[in-house]
Amino acid sequence: MTTSTRARTSTSTGNRGETVNPASPVIDTEGVTALLERGRRLATPELRAAVDRLAPPMDTVAAYHFGWIDAAGAPSAGDGGKAVRPALALLSAEAAGAPPETGIPGAVAVELVHNFSLLHDDLMDGDEQRRHRDTVWKVHGPAQAILVGDALFALANEILLELGTVDAGRAARRLTVATRKLIDGQAQDISYEHRDRVTVAECLEMEGNKTGALLACAVSIGAVLGGASDRTADILEKYGYHLGLAFQAVDDLLGIWGDPEATGKQTWSDLRQRKKSLPVVAALDAGGPASEKLARILADDAKKSETEIADFTEAEFASRAALIEEAGGREWTSEEARRQHATAIAALDEIDMPEAVRGQLVALADFVVVRKR
């Protein structure tokens, strides 16, 4: 990180919710909305049918987690998330020249694995809120969070393997490898919590495992189900992996400077959790007076109890966020999102695919870095 970066950053307006200006100047918002909507429309009925296979009470607990019912069991039009992964899985099939429907079992399997990891991570991390609602372990207890997570993971494999084809086996293998990385990433995340310092490289490795691996799988799984070669799948995964890192860099920006109305999280959410996210780690790595002052303050915070941190005023969090920004952590993370975004898009040039599909993958990448939630 250079001095000029820090200088530029310290003059930032610090607007809440402002994230990244992507390389592409015009975002095809309508096109992306249609893509995400198509993913939801095609994958959700199959996802619900898969979850309906679960024995009671796991079916109900899972339906609550997905936002299809409320805690009392009444139907609900809850927030099912951004649905980036299903949209990618369908585009993935099209990238291999197959109809989007070929990617549906892949979309469902990836969503099941993603939600398995949310259920378990929320419990391990003690997170009480997800998508503006109480988390499953908070409502239904830790045992149900473990059990339903396990069931969703098993179901993901079942959905793929019952297709009974060699390509389905290849898809299931890629999903399994991605899931292991997801688990590795969560293990790293937990171990970093107990450490005073984490390097930027370690943080990126962890985020690549936690977010990159499964997005990568979403972008390859439809193509594999459509009979794509391993080389094509690997390059699509490269796009997805860097897209995931861009996605996560933006998430880390939103975790500090995001608008609670949009994100559904508390203000300064990641600071409340003392999360060693990219902006924090980059700021600590940067050196200089703001970085050193931040390091002293965070070292003090580390000795405090969770209750003491929860009792911080808005101003106390805001002053920490300002120091992170002054040390260059915000700007570095924005630039990292742009770098990962560019690497992702460049990977697409390594393989042939229909131009329309390439355009949509680029538009999705643009969307990921400008999103506010």
Place this chain on the structure above:
Amino acid sequence: MTTSTRARTSTSTGNRGETVNPASPVIDTEGVTALLERGRRLATPELRAAVDRLAPPMDTVAAYHFGWIDAAGAPSAGDGGKAVRPALALLSAEAAGAPPETGIPGAVAVELVHNFSLLHDDLMDGDEQRRHRDTVWKVHGPAQAILVGDALFALANEILLELGTVDAGRAARRLTVATRKLIDGQAQDISYEHRDRVTVAECLEMEGNKTGALLACAVSIGAVLGGASDRTADILEKYGYHLGLAFQAVDDLLGIWGDPEATGKQTWSDLRQRKKSLPVVAALDAGGPASEKLARILADDAKKSETEIADFTEAEFASRAALIEEAGGREWTSEEARRQHATAIAALDEIDMPEAVRGQLVALADFVVVRKR
């Protein structure tokens, strides 16, 4: 349950550790010991190599769970369990005319799934001891128990799917279906805990899911990897499922009347946990004065706290065990083990296999019902 059963049972000596007399009068103990030893010898190195793939600290936590190291990390020759499943997976390959080695990835995958379920179940059930040692959540904390369980489950699929064959996909599918049943069984087990009464049929369904399904998979997985037809695999699963129910009936007997020296559990272990196991459920279903007295006492016990139950004297547990026996629960469960044992062995007649393999499957079934641990 007949009056004569109850009469016979009430004259039983109640010897600790006495379980079931199998249909076959002579048990080939040496042959079974050799089979179990072969399973351990061929599968353990591959199992250890698989677990070594886990990122730290998960590799260490898993090695502790398997008994390869102690809590301080020093190598240990711990009790790795009976290793019935690996032995079955190798025999399964031979049943399909393949060499036993063909079954090794299946043996490893089934052991990984079995241990995934132990890690998660011990945490959900709050069990503090397993194989004479503290459980993983007790030593390494709940997050590691969840995480390493997840990792072992993923690894199981990885080991099979990286074989890259159609048969490996079929094997992985069967394993996934078995895992879902395992999870269903644990969900039932948890829900039964909160109920006053459970029927014998419900208890058998739960035990079929928790124990039968994975044993069934162990007996089919080697054959599937060896190219066996779905029909052959289904019939092998039938043998394994009923073997599992026999195994579980014996486990339930040992859970009350087992010798702590042999089982590694406390005296009256299942009574301390107020477990609605087969002998209890059968005794409550039987009717008659002992059954009614037992029902009143257990209804009273249900209102007590865990600490109050833990403070019971040996005599208080012994009097409950005596009532279960007097009401016929012990004898019914012994007979149920014999019935399931006979059904398992009869299934083997539906398919062709080398006579030596059939003989070994029969010997293993005999062993399962006479075991003391």
